[in-house]
Amino acid sequence: MTQVQTLDRTGTDAVAKAWTHVRGNLRRSAGQRLFDQWLKPVVLVDGSTESAVRLGLPSSFMTQWVKNHYSERLLLEFRAVLPEVVSVTLETLSDEPQRVLKAEVEAPAMVPPPASAERPSFDPRFSFQRFVVDSTNRVAFNAAKAMAMPGVPQFSPLYLHAGTGQGKTHLMHAIGQTFLAANPGATAIYVTGERFMFEFVQALRSRDTHAFKTRLRSVDLLMIDDLQFIGGKDATQEEFFHTVNEFMSAGKRLVIAADRAPQALEGFEPRLAGRLGSGLVADIRPAELELRRAIVARKLEDMPAVDMPAEVVDLLAARITANVRELEGALNRLVAYANLSNETITVDFAVNTLGEVLRSAQRRITIDEIQRAVSSHFELKQLDLISxxxxxxxxxxxxxxxYLAKRLTTRSLPEIGRKFGGRDHSTVIHAVRRIEDLRAKDVEIDGAVRALMRTLEG
Known part of the structure; x- marks a missing residue:
């Protein structure tokens, strides 16, 4: 339990002002009723700093609810105002008499704004400039950029689908930032499918569905992420169906993201799935090796002090194939461990640090599998490769x-040579360099390598 005290004004003015700004944004995005019920009781707690913000609520139930629904949003909101913020913690306050911070500027910020003030804070890291593009995501990327441009949208809704951690949310934040920057007077709402359902149920219980509908349908850009979570929720789907119709009829921007194509959504009415597919449906396929390597390189551009050898980049890109989010997480962990232990990043250090991640991220590819795949692709016998x-x-x-054995397995050069008829490790080195050179200027060789990588990585 935490007791609230007056904050030290000498070190927390910036935090207090930031909190006032965050409260105002939360009121605008959550709506008056939701804000009053769950977010208005939140107070700034003694001990908050510009890097670690502490917030308190009067009961453990309210604390848990806000943690579940707003912990990530609170961190993003504070970082938008104070980039130094590293963490935002939520605590349950004690029952003892409390003194809370009274921010001088809080009263004007708490005046309920009209519905037209909907301008959420998007994560600045998720911009179009920071999105790495290749053939697996180019259509989705170009469609997202088109949706963010001023003027009448070329299509609506835009439906993005991909597995977890492949870039859907990144593109949605990029759309929101770009659209609001290009249209200063425009409004937008970004919610998850789960959040949409929760707010709709709350509106039903409070018999205030009119306010819920008005808030959503009055904005210029509506974005719903993780739509698959309303599968099987008939009443929520009915409301969402009418929301989609309203946006399409008005020619306004609607962006939807889910983990599968509209017709493959489980527990969805056929008419809703059909309506979702009537706009532009764009998928993001799993990142191939070259894209994963490019993503790591792009992230390293933001870490100029980090010296990471090319073989470590190759290791991360080749071994962590599940999704981009896991790849970025592994990179961040590796860099953090190197900084904290004052170690130089090497292949051995990366393997020791990310051992569990590397073992669980990808099934083990064997040289025998590579030989079989290459033999099949080029219509040879496997024995020909070792002859x-x-x-x-x-x-x-x-x-x-x-080349594939070097890139996709952890076998040493001598081990690879032995698997190919007892050849010397220098022969393997020559082969790897030769294929790298050919890939840069021979389209057929590059295409064959890409196709084999896709086959081997599943």
Whole structure:
């Protein structure tokens, strides 16, 4: 239990002003009724600093509810005002007499704004400039940029679908930031499907569905993330169906994201799935090796003090294939551990630090699997790859197989050489360099390597 005291004014004026700004944003985005019920009781707690903000609520139930629904949002809101903020913690206050911070500017900020004041704070890290593009996500990226441009939208709704951690949320934040920057008087709402359902149920219970509908349908840009969570919720789907119709009829921007295509959504009415698919449906496929490598390189541009060898970048990109979020998490963990332990980042350090992550991130690919895949692709016998034959029709696939063995397995160069008919490690080095060179100027070789990587990585 935490007792609230007056904050030290010498060190917390910036935090207090930031809190006033955050409260105002929360009132505008959550709506009057939700704000009064759950967020208005939140107070700034003694001990808050510009890097660690402490917030308190009067009961453990309210604390848990706000943690579940707003902990991430609170951190993003504070960071938008104070970039130094590292953490925002929520605590339950004691029952003893309390003195709370009274911010001089709080009263004007608490005046309920009209519905047109809907301008959420999007994560500045999720911009179009920071999104790494290749063939797996280019259509979704270009569609998102088009949706954010001024003027009449070319299509609506825009429906983005992909697995977890592939970039849907990144693109939605980028749309929101770009659209609001280009249209200073415009309004937007970004909510998850779960949040949409919760607010709709709250409106039903309070018999105030009119305010709920008016708030959502009055904005210029509505974005619903993780729509799959309203599957099987008939009443929520009915309301969402009418919201979609309203936006399409008015020619306004509607962006939806889910983990699968509209027709594959489970527990959705066919008419709603059909309406969702009537706009532009764009998928984001799992990132291939080259894209994963480019993403790591892009992240490292933001860490100029980090010296990461190319072989470590290759290790991360080759071994962590589940999704981009896990890849970025592994990179951040590796850099943090190196800084905290004052160690140089090497392949051995990366393997020791990320051992569990590397083992669980990807199934183990064997050299035998690589040889079988290459033989099948080039219509050869597997024995040809380990034979002494030097014809180009066999030597080139053999070099590709060695290249893939170096990139996709943890085997040493001598081990790889032994698997290919007892060849020397220098032969493997030559093969890897030769394929790297050919990929840069031979479209057919590059295409074959990409196809084999997709096959081997599942």
């Amino acid at each position: 002494e034959r030097r014809a180009v029709a066999i030597a080139r696939p053999r070099q590709i197989a060695m």
